[in-house]
Amino acid sequence: LPLVALSGEFAVRELTVSDIPQMLRLAKSNPQYYEHMRMQPDADNLAESLLALPPGRTPADKHFFGWFCGGRLVAMMDLIWRHPRKEMAFIGWFILDADYKGKGLGKRLATDVLHMLGSQGVREVRLGRIAGNPQSEGFWRACGFQDTGLSYDTDGYTVVVMSKMLA
Numbered sequence: 001l002p003l004v005a006l007s008g009e010f011a012v013r014e015l016t017v018s019d020i021p022q023m024l025r026l027a028k029s030n031p032q033y034y035e036h037m038r039m040q041p042d043a044d045n046l047a048e049s050l051l052a053l054p055p056g057r058t059p060a061d062k063h064f065f066g067w068f069c070g071g072r073l074v075a076m077m078d079l080i081w082r083h084p085r086k087e088m089a090f091i092g093w094f095i096l097d098a099d100y101k102g103k104g105l106g107k108r109l110a111t112d113v114l115h116m117l118g119s120q121g122v123r124e125v126r127l128g129r130i131a132g133n134p135q136s137e138g139f140w141r142a143c144g145f146q147d148t149g150l151s152y153d154t155d156g157y158t159v160v161v162m163s164k165m166l167a
Contacts, residue, residue, distance in 0.1 A: 001063055001079075001081065001116065001120065001152060001156045002120075003063070003065050005114075005116060006067070006109070006112045006113060006116055006129070007067060007109070007112060009067040009069075010065070010068055010069055010075075011069075012065060012066070012067050012068070013065060013066065013068070014063060014064065015050065015064050015065060015066045015073075016035070016063050017047060017050065019073065020043050020046050020047060020050075020067065021043075021067075021110055022072070023046045023066075023073065023076060024042070024043055024074040024111070025073070026039055026073050026076060026095060026097050027072070027073075027095060029043035029097050029098035029099070030095055030096075030150040032113060032133075032135065033095060033130075033133070033136070034104075038071045039156070042088070042153060044062060046073050049064070049078060050064050050161065052078075052092075053080070054080060054083055054084070054090070057080060057083055061080055061081045061082060062078070062079075062080055062081070063077075063078075063079045063080075063081060064076070064077070064078045064079070065077060065079070065155050067109060072097075072101075073097070074096070074097045074100050074105075075094070075095065075096045075097065075100070075105070075106070075109055076095055077091060077092075077093070077094045077095075077109075077113065077139065078092035078093050078094075079091055079113070080092060084126070087121065087122060087123040087124065087128060088122060088123065088124045088125065088161070089117050089122045089124075089125050089126075090125070090126050090128075091125065091126070091127035091128075092112075092127075092128065093128075094106070094109075094110060094127075095129060096109070104163060106139060107139070107142060107143055109141050111134075111143065114143070114164065116118075117166065118123065118166040118167060119155055120167055123165065123166055124163055124164070124165050124166065125145075125160070125166065126148070126161055126162065126165070127140065127145065127162050128159040128160065128161055128162075129162055130157050130158070130159060130160075131151065131158040131159070131160050132156065132158075134158075137160075140162050143164070144164045145162040145164045146162060146164070147160060147161070147162055147165060148161045148162060
C-alpha cells in the first residue's frame with residue numbers, strides 16, 4: 001500500500017516492535033478506548049496486536065502503521081488488506097493521540113486512508129467498533145460508516161461491524 005501518500009503533513013510508515021514504547025504512550029493517552037475493552041494497554045498486548053491476523057490472512061495482508069510528527073507517534077491504524085474479500089479492507093483499530101483530538105485530525109486521517117484504499121481498487125471498508133463506546137460510534141458515523149447488522153462477542157466485549165462503500 002502507498003502509505004507515504006497518506007499525508008503531506010506527517011511521516012507515515014509501518015510500525016514495528018521497536019515502536020512499542022511510543023505505541024504504549026499513545027495507547028495510554030486513550031484510557032476510554034481501553035475501558036470499553038476492559039483491559040489496560042501494555043507492551044505485550046501491543047506486540048500481539050502488531051502480529052494478530054484473521055484466519056486465512058498472511059503477514060503481507062496486514063498493515064499496522066503510524067503517523068509521526070517530529071518523531072512522535074500521533075496516530076496508529078491496524079488495516080487488513082483484501083479482507084474479508086478481495087475488494088474489501090478491514091480496519092482493526094485506529095487510535096489518535098489525546099493531545100490531537102477534537103481538532104478534526106482523526107477524521108482527516110481516516111478520510112485520507114479511505115481515499116488511498118479507493119485508489120487501490122477497494123470497494124468497501126469494514127471495521128469493528130466496541131459496542132457501548134459512543135465516541136467511537138459517533139466518530140465512525142461522522143466518517144460515513146454504517147452498522148452492518150453483524151457483531152461478535154470476544155472475551156469481555158461485543159464488536160459491532162460497520163461498513164462504508166467507496167466510489
